[in-house]
Amino acid sequence: MVTITPIAAACGAEVRGVDLSRDLSDELMLTLTQALYDYRVLVIKEQQLDKASYYRFGEQWGEPIPHVLDHMRMKGWPAMMTIGNTEERDRDDRTRNGAALWHTDQSYEAVPASATMLYSLIVPKVGGQTHFADMAAAYDALDDATRAYADRCSVGHLYGQTRLREDEYEVTSLASDRQVEAVPTCWHPLVMPHPVTGRKAIYAVGHGAFRIRGMSDQEGSDFIYRIKEHCVQDRFVYSHRYEIGDVCIFDTLSTMHRASPIGLPNSLHDDIARLLWRISVRGKPRVRDSLSGTTNLRNIQSM
Ligand SMILES: [Fe+2]
Numbered sequence: 001m002v003t004i005t006p007i008a009a010a011c012g013a014e015v016r017g018v019d020l021s022r023d024l025s026d027e028l029m030l031t032l033t034q035a036l037y038d039y040r041v042l043v044i045k046e047q048q049l050d051k052a053s054y055y056r057f058g059e060q061w062g063e064p065i066p067h068v069l070d071h072m073r074m075k076g077w078p079a080m081m082t083i084g085n086t087e088e089r090d091r092d093d094r095t096r097n098g099a100a101l102w103h104t105d106q107s108y109e110a111v112p113a114s115a116t117m118l119y120s121l122i123v124p125k126v127g128g129q130t131h132f133a134d135m136a137a138a139y140d141a142l143d144d145a146t147r148a149y150a151d152r153c154s155v156g157h158l159y160g161q162t163r164l165r166e167d168e169y170e171v172t173s174l175a176s177d178r179q180v181e182a183v184p185t186c187w188h189p190l191v192m193p194h195p196v197t198g199r200k201a202i203y204a205v206g207h208g209a210f211r212i213r214g215m216s217d218q219e220g221s222d223f224i225y226r227i228k229e230h231c232v233q234d235r236f237v238y239s240h241r242y243e244i245g246d247v248c249i250f251d252t253l254s255t256m257h258r259a260s261p262i263g264l265p266n267s268l269h270d271d272i273a274r275l276l277w278r279i280s281v282r283g284k285p286r287v288r289d290s291l292s293g294t295t296n297l298r299n300i301q302s303m
Pocket residue numbers: 099103104105257
């Protein structure tokens with residue numbers, strides 16, 4: 001039996017009784033899709049997946065996105081990446097901790113991610129959490145004047161543009177001219193109604209958000225940083241500590257996230273070794289194709 005249990009935090013729910021290695025029925029996908037939009041983060045427990053079955057699950061949520069950091073794509077699986085500290089390239093501090101800052105996946109692209117999933121294969125005894133900020137709750141909590149102002153703002157995004165908090169790392173650097181040219185400045189509204197639920201959320205005020213149309217660089221950066229500080233208050237944040245077999249999927253249009261910094265293990269058996277497989281997708285869950293017009297997800301067609 002599938003159970004969905006809300007986590008006692010700002011957002012998130014734990015899902016049990018699902019085997020993602022099997023073909024998922026439309027009914028189950030609808031249940032998971034509704035749960036994702038209700039809770040913004042789902043932790044699907046006790047999975048045993050190979051790359052092919054995990055990728056098949058990823059494709060259920062949209063079109064998997066090959067990352068602009070093409071040298072970090074998984075060999076043979078261009079739209080998957082490994083995240084952690086177990087690979088040779090992870091010896092570089094900035095590569096290993098390139099997600100240890102508040103960000104929204106692919107917000108620096110014209111069509112950003114709509115969902116991301118992380119599958120946990122090696123879990124550190126300390127650290128290694130992913131922190132999620134509920135950007136819909138943060139929007140609701142803005143004061144009336146700021147909310148009305150934010151509703152009208154358009155934000156410029158550029159990879160690598162970041163105003164960091166003291167405890168944040170810099171994002172992993174782009175590694176080639178080709179990568180730089182692939183992600184020119186793009187613009188997104190500061191506040192977006194969710195394409196499925198219509199619920200408004202603050203969008204992507206972490207990494208990449210660097211200016212507001214009509215403001216000076218400094219004014220825009222100051223305003224974005226003020227909104228970011230509002231969004232990442234403890235009251236809006238759920239911190240997930242992984243167990244092996246967790247598939248953590250989150251709605252990137254109504255959350256921001258960041259990793260906890262991690263050190264360098266001596267071996268895969270070290271207490272601080274960590275390995276996640278990551279898939280980000282854009283577009284709509286495939287469940288819409290079989291259920292459009294028949295359910296309360298009909299608005300999903302606008303995604
Ligand atoms: Fe991320």
